[in-house]
Amino acid sequence: MEDKLLEIKHLKQYFNIGRPNQVKAVDDVSFDIYRGETLGLVGESGCGKSTTGRTIIRLYDATSGQVLFNGENVHGKKSNSELKKFNRKMQMIFQDPYASLNPRMTVADIIAEGIDIHGLAKGKKERMERVYELLETVGLNKEHANRYPHEFSGGQRQRIGIARALAVEPEFIIADEPISALDVSIQAQVVNLMKKLQREKGLTYLFIAHDLSMVKYISDRIGVMYFGKLVELAPADDLYKNAMHPYTKSLLSAIPLPDPESERTRRRILYDPASHHYGENEKVEMREIAPGHLVYCSENEFEQYKTQYKK
Numbered sequence: 001m002e003d004k005l006l007e008i009k010h011l012k013q014y015f016n017i018g019r020p021n022q023v024k025a026v027d028d029v030s031f032d033i034y035r036g037e038t039l040g041l042v043g044e045s046g047c048g049k050s051t052t053g054r055t056i057i058r059l060y061d062a063t064s065g066q067v068l069f070n071g072e073n074v075h076g077k078k079s080n081s082e083l084k085k086f087n088r089k090m091q092m093i094f095q096d097p098y099a100s101l102n103p104r105m106t107v108a109d110i111i112a113e114g115i116d117i118h119g120l121a122k123g124k125k126e127r128m129e130r131v132y133e134l135l136e137t138v139g140l141n142k143e144h145a146n147r148y149p150h151e152f153s154g155g156q157r158q159r160i161g162i163a164r165a166l167a168v169e170p171e172f173i174i175a176d177e178p179i180s181a182l183d184v185s186i187q188a189q190v191v192n193l194m195k196k197l198q199r200e201k202g203l204t205y206l207f208i209a210h211d212l213s214m215v216k217y218i219s220d221r222i223g224v225m226y227f228g229k230l231v232e233l234a235p236a237d238d239l240y241k242n243a244m245h246p247y248t249k250s251l252l253s254a255i256p257l258p259d260p261e262s263e264r265t266r267r268r269i270l271y272d273p274a275s276h277h278y279g280e281n282e283k284v285e286m287r288e289i290a291p292g293h294l295v296y297c298s299e300n301e302f303e304q305y306k307t308q309y310k311k
Contacts, residue, residue, distance in 0.1 A: 003034060003035040003036075004032045004033070004034055004035070005033055005034060005035040005069070005070065005171065005172060005204050006032065006033040006056070006067070006068065006069055006172065006204075006206075007032050007066070007067075007068040008029060008030055008031050008032070008033075008052075008056065008065070008066070008067055008068075009030050009065055009066040009067075009068070010028050010029075010030055010064065010065040010066070011026055011028070011029045011030070011052065011055060011056075011062055011064075011065035011066070011067065012024070012026055012027060012028055012029075012062065012063040012064045012065050013025045013026035013048075013051050013052070013055045013060055013062055013063055014027075014063045017063070024227075024228045025048045025051040025228055026048045026051050026052050026055060026228050027048070027227075027228035027229055028065070028229070029048075029052060029065075029225075029228075029229070029230045030230070030286065031223055031230060031233055033172075033204060033206060034204070035171075035202075035204055036198075036202055036203075036204055037204060037205075037220040037221065038198065038204075038205040038206075038207050038218050038219045038220050039205070039206050039207070039219060039220070039221050039222070039223060040207045040208075040209065040215035040216075040218065040219030040221070040222040040223070040236065041053070041206060041207070041208045041209075041222075041223050041225060042208075042209060042210060042212055042215050042222060042223070042224055042225070042251065043210065043224060043225035043226055043251075044210065044226075044251075045210065047225040047226055047227060047228070048225055048227070048228040049208045049225050050095070050176050050177065050208055052208075052225070053092070053174040053176050053206060053208050054092075054176070055067070056074070056090075056174060056206070057074075057090055057092055057174055058074055058075065058083075058086075059092075061075065062075045069086065069089065069090065069172070070089075070171075072086075074086065074090075084117070084118070087168075088114075088118050088168045088169070088170065089170055089171045089172065090170060090171070090172045090173075090174070091114075091165040091166075091168065091170040091172075091173050091174070092165065092173070092174045092175075092176060093158070093161050093162055093165050093173060093174070093175045093176065093178045094161060094176055094178075095176050095177040095178065095180055095181060096181055097154055097157035097158040097160070097161050097181065097182075098149060098150075098154070098157055098181075100161055101149040101157060101160060101161065102149075103148060103149055103150060104148075105148075105149075106145065106146050106147065106148060107131075107135070107144055107145050107146070107147055107148070107149070107152075107160055108128065108131045108145040108146060110149070110160060110164055111131050111134055111135070111145075111160065111163050111164050111167050112127055112128075112130070112131050112167065113164070113167075114164065114167045114168040115127060115130055115131075115167050115168065118168055120167075120168065120169075128145070130167070131145055131167075132145065134163040134166055134167055135163060137163065137166065137197070138159040138160070138162050138163045138166075138193060138197075139159055139189075139193060140156065140159055140160070140163070144156075153186075154181060154182050154183070154186065155182055155183070155186035155189060155190060158178060158179070158181075158182060158186075158190050159190070159193070161178075162178075162190075162193065162194070162197070166197065166201070169201075170203070171203070171204060172203070172204045172205075172206075173203055173204070173205050173206075174205075174206045174208070175194065175205055175206065175207045175208065176208045177208055177209050177210070178190060178194075178207075178209075179191060179209065179211070179214065180209065180210070180211070187211075187214065191214060191217065191218050194207075194218065195218060205218075207219060212251060212252065212254075212255050213255055215236075216236050216240060219236045220235065220236060221233065221234065221235050221236060221292070222234065222235075222236050222239045224239075224245065224247065224248045224251065226247045227273075229296055230286065230296065231245045231247050231248065231295070231296040232244060232245040232247075232248045232293075232294065232295050232296065233286070233293075233294045234290075234292060234293040234294070235292055235293070238290070238292070238293055239293075240252065241310070242290075242293070242309055242310055244289060244293070244295045244297075244305045244308065244309065245295050245296065245297070246269075246271050246272075246275065247271045249269050249271075250268075250269045250270060250271035252269075253266070253267065253268050253269040254268060276301075278298055282298050282299070283298065283299065284296065284297065284298050285297075287302045289302065289305045289306050289309050290309055293309075
Protein backbone atom coordinates (compact mmCIF):
# COMPACT_ATOMS: atom_id res chain seq x y z
CA MET A 1 0.00 0.00 0.00
CA GLU A 2 2.08 2.87 -1.28
CA ASP A 3 -0.64 5.38 -2.10
CA LYS A 4 -1.07 7.70 0.90
CA LEU A 5 -4.50 9.32 0.94
CA LEU A 6 -4.03 11.07 4.28
CA GLU A 7 -0.92 12.19 6.18
CA ILE A 8 -1.28 13.44 9.75
CA LYS A 9 1.87 15.21 10.92
CA HIS A 10 2.46 16.31 14.54
CA LEU A 11 -1.24 17.04 15.06
CA LYS A 12 -2.12 18.86 18.29
CA GLN A 13 -5.55 19.81 19.61
CA TYR A 14 -5.44 21.67 22.93
CA PHE A 15 -8.39 23.17 24.78
CA ASN A 16 -8.36 26.02 27.37
CA ILE A 17 -4.92 27.09 26.16
CA GLY A 18 -3.00 29.19 28.68
CA ARG A 19 -5.35 28.36 31.57
CA PRO A 20 -4.68 26.11 34.57
CA ASN A 21 -7.19 23.58 33.20
CA GLN A 22 -5.54 23.26 29.77
CA VAL A 23 -6.33 19.89 28.12
CA LYS A 24 -3.97 18.27 25.61
CA ALA A 25 -6.68 16.19 23.91
CA VAL A 26 -4.45 15.31 20.95
CA ASP A 27 -0.75 15.72 21.69
CA ASP A 28 1.68 15.47 18.75
CA VAL A 29 0.09 12.58 16.82
CA SER A 30 1.45 11.44 13.43
CA PHE A 31 0.26 8.63 11.15
CA ASP A 32 -0.68 7.91 7.52
CA ILE A 33 -3.79 6.34 6.02
CA TYR A 34 -3.43 4.53 2.70
CA ARG A 35 -6.01 4.60 -0.08
CA GLY A 36 -8.53 1.76 0.23
CA GLU A 37 -7.57 0.65 3.75
CA THR A 38 -9.33 0.80 7.11
CA LEU A 39 -7.27 2.20 9.96
CA GLY A 40 -8.76 1.40 13.37
CA LEU A 41 -8.17 3.87 16.20
CA VAL A 42 -8.78 2.50 19.69
CA GLY A 43 -8.37 3.54 23.32
CA GLU A 44 -10.41 4.16 26.45
CA SER A 45 -12.98 6.97 26.75
CA GLY A 46 -11.30 10.37 26.89
CA CYS A 47 -8.04 9.28 25.22
CA GLY A 48 -8.52 11.71 22.31
CA LYS A 49 -9.49 9.35 19.48
CA SER A 50 -12.79 11.12 18.60
CA THR A 51 -11.10 14.53 18.90
CA THR A 52 -8.45 13.28 16.46
CA GLY A 53 -11.17 12.36 13.94
CA ARG A 54 -13.00 15.66 14.38
CA THR A 55 -9.77 17.65 13.99
CA ILE A 56 -8.82 15.74 10.83
CA ILE A 57 -12.16 16.64 9.20
CA ARG A 58 -11.85 20.21 10.52
CA LEU A 59 -14.81 20.23 12.86
CA TYR A 60 -12.12 21.61 15.18
CA ASP A 61 -9.30 23.87 14.00
CA ALA A 62 -6.01 22.21 14.92
CA THR A 63 -3.82 23.91 17.53
CA SER A 64 -0.82 22.96 15.37
CA GLY A 65 0.35 20.29 12.94
CA GLN A 66 -0.72 19.30 9.47
CA VAL A 67 -3.42 17.15 7.91
CA LEU A 68 -2.56 16.45 4.28
CA PHE A 69 -5.37 15.00 2.15
CA ASN A 70 -4.17 14.01 -1.33
CA GLY A 71 -1.14 16.18 -0.59
CA GLU A 72 -3.18 19.30 0.28
CA ASN A 73 -3.13 20.82 3.77
CA VAL A 74 -6.67 20.60 5.17
CA HIS A 75 -5.96 23.22 7.84
CA GLY A 76 -4.34 25.71 5.49
CA LYS A 77 -6.39 28.86 4.83
CA LYS A 78 -8.99 27.91 2.26
CA SER A 79 -11.69 29.80 0.42
CA ASN A 80 -15.34 28.70 0.79
CA SER A 81 -15.23 27.02 -2.64
CA GLU A 82 -12.07 25.07 -1.69
CA LEU A 83 -13.62 23.98 1.62
CA LYS A 84 -16.77 22.88 -0.18
CA LYS A 85 -14.71 20.77 -2.57
CA PHE A 86 -12.77 19.24 0.33
CA ASN A 87 -15.94 18.55 2.37
CA ARG A 88 -17.30 16.49 -0.48
CA LYS A 89 -14.26 14.19 -0.43
CA MET A 90 -14.25 13.61 3.35
CA GLN A 91 -17.35 12.67 5.34
CA MET A 92 -18.17 11.52 8.87
CA ILE A 93 -20.49 8.93 10.43
CA PHE A 94 -21.30 9.96 14.01
CA GLN A 95 -21.57 7.89 17.17
CA ASP A 96 -25.19 8.63 18.12
CA PRO A 97 -27.39 7.99 15.08
CA TYR A 98 -30.33 9.81 16.66
CA ALA A 99 -28.54 12.97 17.84
CA SER A 100 -26.82 13.38 14.46
CA LEU A 101 -30.08 13.38 12.45
CA ASN A 102 -32.35 16.46 12.36
CA PRO A 103 -35.69 15.31 13.88
CA ARG A 104 -37.59 17.93 11.85
CA MET A 105 -36.33 16.69 8.47
CA THR A 106 -37.56 13.70 6.51
CA VAL A 107 -35.08 10.96 5.66
CA ALA A 108 -35.12 12.11 2.02
CA ASP A 109 -34.14 15.66 2.99
CA ILE A 110 -31.45 14.44 5.42
CA ILE A 111 -29.81 12.25 2.77
CA ALA A 112 -30.26 14.83 -0.02
CA GLU A 113 -28.80 17.75 1.97
CA GLY A 114 -25.29 17.10 0.64
CA ILE A 115 -26.64 16.50 -2.86
CA ASP A 116 -28.37 19.92 -2.74
CA ILE A 117 -25.33 21.77 -1.33
CA HIS A 118 -22.97 20.37 -3.96
CA GLY A 119 -25.47 20.54 -6.83
CA LEU A 120 -25.20 16.83 -7.66
CA ALA A 121 -28.74 16.40 -9.01
CA LYS A 122 -30.51 18.17 -11.86
CA GLY A 123 -34.09 18.62 -10.73
CA LYS A 124 -36.33 16.98 -8.12
CA LYS A 125 -36.75 13.72 -10.03
CA GLU A 126 -33.01 12.97 -10.20
CA ARG A 127 -32.64 14.07 -6.56
CA MET A 128 -35.25 11.54 -5.38
CA GLU A 129 -33.83 8.81 -7.62
CA ARG A 130 -30.47 9.29 -5.93
CA VAL A 131 -32.10 9.17 -2.47
CA TYR A 132 -33.93 5.92 -3.35
CA GLU A 133 -30.71 4.41 -4.69
CA LEU A 134 -28.81 5.35 -1.51
CA LEU A 135 -31.54 3.92 0.73
CA GLU A 136 -31.36 0.61 -1.16
CA THR A 137 -27.54 0.67 -0.99
CA VAL A 138 -27.69 0.71 2.83
CA GLY A 139 -30.41 -1.94 3.09
CA LEU A 140 -33.49 0.29 3.44
CA ASN A 141 -36.23 0.88 0.86
CA LYS A 142 -37.73 3.91 -0.85
CA GLU A 143 -40.88 3.81 1.33
CA HIS A 144 -38.64 5.04 4.16
CA ALA A 145 -37.84 8.31 2.36
CA ASN A 146 -40.79 10.32 3.69
CA ARG A 147 -40.51 9.21 7.30
CA TYR A 148 -38.77 10.98 10.18
CA PRO A 149 -35.78 9.74 12.25
CA HIS A 150 -37.88 8.92 15.36
CA GLU A 151 -39.77 6.29 13.34
CA PHE A 152 -36.68 4.10 12.96
CA SER A 153 -34.67 1.73 15.14
CA GLY A 154 -31.07 2.54 16.13
CA GLY A 155 -29.62 0.30 13.43
CA GLN A 156 -31.85 1.81 10.75
CA ARG A 157 -30.90 5.34 11.88
CA GLN A 158 -27.21 4.47 11.57
CA ARG A 159 -27.88 3.20 8.03
CA ILE A 160 -29.48 6.57 7.26
CA GLY A 161 -26.33 8.25 8.61
CA ILE A 162 -24.20 6.06 6.31
CA ALA A 163 -26.45 6.90 3.33
CA ARG A 164 -26.05 10.61 4.12
CA ALA A 165 -22.25 10.23 4.20
CA LEU A 166 -22.27 8.35 0.87
CA ALA A 167 -24.57 10.87 -0.86
CA VAL A 168 -21.71 13.15 -1.99
CA GLU A 169 -19.53 10.21 -3.19
CA PRO A 170 -16.63 10.74 -0.75
CA GLU A 171 -13.19 9.14 -0.94
CA PHE A 172 -12.66 8.99 2.82
CA ILE A 173 -15.04 8.39 5.73
CA ILE A 174 -14.34 8.89 9.43
CA ALA A 175 -16.58 6.51 11.38
CA ASP A 176 -16.64 7.82 14.98
CA GLU A 177 -17.76 4.90 17.16
CA PRO A 178 -20.52 4.12 14.63
CA ILE A 179 -21.67 0.94 16.41
CA SER A 180 -21.28 1.71 20.13
CA ALA A 181 -24.93 2.81 20.52
CA LEU A 182 -26.31 -0.32 18.80
CA ASP A 183 -27.29 -3.83 19.90
CA VAL A 184 -24.62 -6.49 19.29
CA SER A 185 -26.53 -8.23 16.46
CA ILE A 186 -27.07 -4.87 14.72
CA GLN A 187 -23.39 -3.94 15.18
CA ALA A 188 -22.35 -6.87 12.98
CA GLN A 189 -24.85 -5.84 10.28
CA VAL A 190 -23.57 -2.25 10.19
CA VAL A 191 -19.90 -3.31 10.10
CA ASN A 192 -20.58 -5.86 7.33
CA LEU A 193 -22.42 -3.15 5.38
CA MET A 194 -19.41 -0.83 5.75
CA LYS A 195 -17.04 -3.56 4.52
CA LYS A 196 -19.30 -4.26 1.53
CA LEU A 197 -19.48 -0.57 0.61
CA GLN A 198 -15.71 -0.29 0.91
CA ARG A 199 -15.22 -3.11 -1.61
CA GLU A 200 -17.82 -1.74 -4.04
CA LYS A 201 -16.89 1.95 -3.86
CA GLY A 202 -13.16 1.83 -3.04
CA LEU A 203 -13.65 3.78 0.20
CA THR A 204 -10.99 4.52 2.81
CA TYR A 205 -12.01 4.48 6.50
CA LEU A 206 -10.76 5.78 9.81
CA PHE A 207 -12.73 3.54 12.18
CA ILE A 208 -12.78 4.90 15.75
CA ALA A 209 -13.98 2.52 18.46
CA HIS A 210 -13.24 0.95 21.83
CA ASP A 211 -14.50 -2.57 20.97
CA LEU A 212 -11.19 -4.24 20.16
CA SER A 213 -12.67 -7.44 18.73
CA MET A 214 -14.81 -5.50 16.23
CA VAL A 215 -11.88 -3.22 15.34
CA LYS A 216 -9.74 -6.26 14.52
CA TYR A 217 -12.51 -7.61 12.27
CA ILE A 218 -12.79 -4.45 10.13
CA SER A 219 -9.27 -2.92 10.27
CA ASP A 220 -6.15 -3.47 8.17
CA ARG A 221 -4.01 -1.58 10.71
CA ILE A 222 -4.74 -0.43 14.26
CA GLY A 223 -3.50 2.58 16.20
CA VAL A 224 -3.75 2.68 20.01
CA MET A 225 -4.20 6.02 21.79
CA TYR A 226 -3.58 6.87 25.43
CA PHE A 227 -3.94 10.36 26.98
CA GLY A 228 -3.70 12.17 23.66
CA LYS A 229 -0.69 10.17 22.42
CA LEU A 230 -0.50 7.45 19.80
CA VAL A 231 1.39 4.71 21.68
CA GLU A 232 1.36 1.85 19.15
CA LEU A 233 0.54 1.39 15.46
CA ALA A 234 0.71 -1.93 13.63
CA PRO A 235 -1.04 -4.26 11.16
CA ALA A 236 -4.13 -5.68 12.91
CA ASP A 237 -2.92 -9.31 13.23
CA ASP A 238 0.55 -8.24 14.32
CA LEU A 239 -0.85 -5.98 17.05
CA TYR A 240 -2.89 -8.82 18.54
CA LYS A 241 -0.05 -11.35 18.35
CA ASN A 242 2.81 -9.01 19.24
CA ALA A 243 1.53 -6.11 21.33
CA MET A 244 4.56 -4.28 22.69
CA HIS A 245 3.41 -1.22 24.62
CA PRO A 246 2.20 -2.08 28.17
CA TYR A 247 -1.01 -0.07 27.61
CA THR A 248 -1.85 -2.08 24.45
CA LYS A 249 -1.25 -5.31 26.39
CA SER A 250 -3.60 -4.04 29.10
CA LEU A 251 -6.34 -3.26 26.55
CA LEU A 252 -6.03 -6.65 24.86
CA SER A 253 -6.19 -8.46 28.20
CA ALA A 254 -9.61 -6.86 28.80
CA ILE A 255 -11.27 -8.46 25.74
CA PRO A 256 -13.91 -10.92 27.04
CA LEU A 257 -13.47 -14.54 25.93
CA PRO A 258 -16.49 -16.57 24.68
CA ASP A 259 -15.38 -19.69 26.58
CA PRO A 260 -16.53 -19.55 30.26
CA GLU A 261 -13.62 -21.69 31.47
CA SER A 262 -11.02 -19.49 29.77
CA GLU A 263 -12.83 -16.35 30.94
CA ARG A 264 -12.64 -17.50 34.57
CA THR A 265 -8.89 -18.09 34.38
CA ARG A 266 -8.10 -15.06 32.22
CA ARG A 267 -5.45 -12.79 33.71
CA ARG A 268 -6.00 -9.04 33.41
CA ILE A 269 -2.92 -6.90 32.82
CA LEU A 270 -3.15 -3.56 34.60
CA TYR A 271 -1.32 -0.61 33.09
CA ASP A 272 0.63 1.63 35.44
CA PRO A 273 1.65 4.91 33.70
CA ALA A 274 4.16 5.51 36.50
CA SER A 275 6.17 2.54 35.16
CA HIS A 276 7.57 4.85 32.45
CA HIS A 277 10.24 7.01 34.04
CA TYR A 278 11.71 9.16 31.30
CA GLY A 279 14.67 11.44 31.93
CA GLU A 280 14.37 15.14 31.18
CA ASN A 281 16.56 14.89 28.06
CA GLU A 282 15.34 11.43 27.01
CA LYS A 283 13.84 11.38 23.52
CA VAL A 284 10.52 9.55 23.52
CA GLU A 285 8.98 9.04 20.07
CA MET A 286 7.36 6.52 17.72
CA ARG A 287 10.02 3.97 16.75
CA GLU A 288 9.71 1.08 14.28
CA ILE A 289 10.46 -2.26 15.96
CA ALA A 290 9.40 -4.31 12.89
CA PRO A 291 8.19 -3.35 9.39
CA GLY A 292 5.02 -1.27 9.89
CA HIS A 293 4.98 -1.83 13.68
CA LEU A 294 5.68 1.37 15.62
CA VAL A 295 5.77 1.92 19.39
CA TYR A 296 6.00 5.15 21.40
CA CYS A 297 9.10 4.58 23.52
CA SER A 298 12.56 5.73 24.62
CA GLU A 299 15.80 4.40 23.14
CA ASN A 300 16.24 1.95 26.07
CA GLU A 301 12.68 0.64 25.76
CA PHE A 302 13.15 0.33 22.00
CA GLU A 303 16.06 -2.10 22.51
CA GLN A 304 13.98 -4.13 24.99
CA TYR A 305 10.99 -4.29 22.62
CA LYS A 306 13.18 -5.44 19.73
CA THR A 307 14.45 -8.40 21.76
CA GLN A 308 10.89 -9.26 22.93
CA TYR A 309 9.35 -9.10 19.44
CA LYS A 310 8.38 -12.53 18.05
CA LYS A 311 9.00 -12.71 14.32
